[in-house]
Amino acid sequence: MASATATYGQKESSDQNFDYMFKILIIGNSSVGKTSFLFRYADDSFTPAFVSTVGIDFKVKTIYRNDKRIKLQIWDTAGQERYRTITTAYYRGAMGFILMYDITNEESFNAVQDWSTQIKTYSWDNAQVLLVGNKCDMEDERVVAGERGRQLSEHLGFQFFEASAKDNINVKQTFERLVDIICEKMSESLDAGDPAVTGAKQGPQLTEQPAPPHQDCAC
């Protein structure tokens, strides 16, 4: 078990050459494929064997997106109830979430509402969530129609993907979409306008109007 975590590169984690660092949390019922999803994305590997995650784990991946180098610390959580207290402690540090269910497992889909409530409770108000129906390669065993997933995601205000960690469908897209919407939120957070950005002088100076643009042209 320990060796599985040891395979990830030290270089990647100690690299300081990036612009932003985002923390992402993957949640969902046990055995929906959270760990597989992460391994597919970070290592491009897949093992069909099911190994239950102990508590919490993470991987680091640096991607290049929108002209920025973004380092992702992706937390993989244990779906099992008994680790719930450990995993919820990490909600607060996450900027974005991947909420996953298994399209061949009705119960995991029914639990989405509960997971979303957990996010609302423990995370920040602008938490970005992507709903992912995993295992879409197993069309024969599907019990949750794609449309139901879509409707639920609209109801909850999340974006929606059906994906397969096994066949590498929509895995990269999911993470990139999430990164994009976190980037959007990030810009909004500061553009929402705090004039005192440098903490410099306020007061009478504020009333002074910015000089009209044509003044600049003169120089």
Add this chain to the structure above:
Amino acid sequence: MITDCCCLKMDLTFLQTLERERVLEVLRRDQQLRTIEEDRIRRMKHDLQELRRRGAKSFSRQYGERTCARCQRPLGKLWNSGAVCRGCSHRICSRCRVGTEDWKCTVCHAYRDVKFRSGEWFLEERAKKFPCTTDKYEMVGDKLLTTYNVFSYISVVPPTPPPYLLSDYAFLSRHGDLKNSKPFTKSMEDLMDSFTSHIKKISTSQNDVRGDLLSVDNDRRGSKLSTQKSLSETDIGKSSRLFKGPSLPNLFKKSKDSDQEGSSTGAEEETSCGSEYSGGKRGSSCSILSIDCGLLESVSMDGELELALSYSSDSSCLEITVGSCKNLSHGDAKKKKCHPYVKLCMLPGKSGKMKTTVKKNTTNPVYNEVFKFPIERHLLLGKRLQASVWHSGTLRRKLFLGEALFPLDGWRFEDKTSQSFNWYPLCHKASEGGAVERHGGEVLLRVKFSSSEQGEVMQLSSFKSLQEKDTRRQII
């Protein structure tokens, strides 16, 4: 609180050994990642502060003077008259603007950029939902940290800045000769101490959570009833530690007071910003304060230090290879001379001090010397390796050129890539402030565990004598 402590004890016995090891391993990795990230942020903020300082209007001049607030170039009355930056309300010449339509001055732009890059934006947003609650549970966190030595060490990661930095970075530029005023400096030193201790608390808050969560998990196994209770307690505790607000705004008020003691003129601009923030939303004021403190604290330098650590559990000897340094600053700046050597030692305790040979007249010394620390792996928990570079001057005068710290208990020794040389940046010293000079440069090191059984007994004895005599040099 008593129950929490009990939980902690039970935690170690109740959690299955493998599970606990597994979780701790992840936490250590995360802690290591954050150490690196903190270092990055510190450097980032230091750069920003440098930029600010360069452009800051000094109080020796009239504020309303027609000069650009950033580059200090004079502004004309009719042409090149500058325009007011929406961010800072200073008058800015056309060269010091970033963007076209909705432009900002260089400093405002950089400030915004740092907020993005450091993740500060997220902390501020989050503070809107989880503002400060109470300090009451801070005690529990502290207790957990000290009891659980794995975590206790984490709390000492950010270095305490030497007092001189204060006048240098924060106020020198704006308050001109204020730093010569003794009572002022003194009071600011005190202030700085409390500042940094608060910041440490904030930055370690996440670690506190870990201590909590482990105990909570364990508690759940014990009884469901108490789970609910301790869970909510930890939640409150977490938020209180995350945003340890109430006392922070006071600090700025203090700073205002001391500013006014120090000087009757000119302190207005800086302090107004402080009180402005503390008057605002508490949550955001905390994070803004933290960015400011980060600026004061930012002592790390440019440049990198490449280091590799490896670990083999079937031997018990830590092997460190000091490769080389590059771009060191001159120990003797006047004569442009530098005789650098590298000193290694284990923190805390400063055990096993070892030095390389002194290389004469070079800022890019090559050592390639191998050092061995005989030490059991479990003893690495909470230990850090300190590699400092010194200039060996005349009359045994030593001059500090920079250091790098390596947390050993989170280090992934098994990793093949980490066994090779890596460059790491040199930083200012964490504790001593006196004769620290500005420096840049790097040290090349390699640390690995050797499996040579034969040499172990000998090494162990020489290691012991090292501890006794502390200053002896061991080169293998």
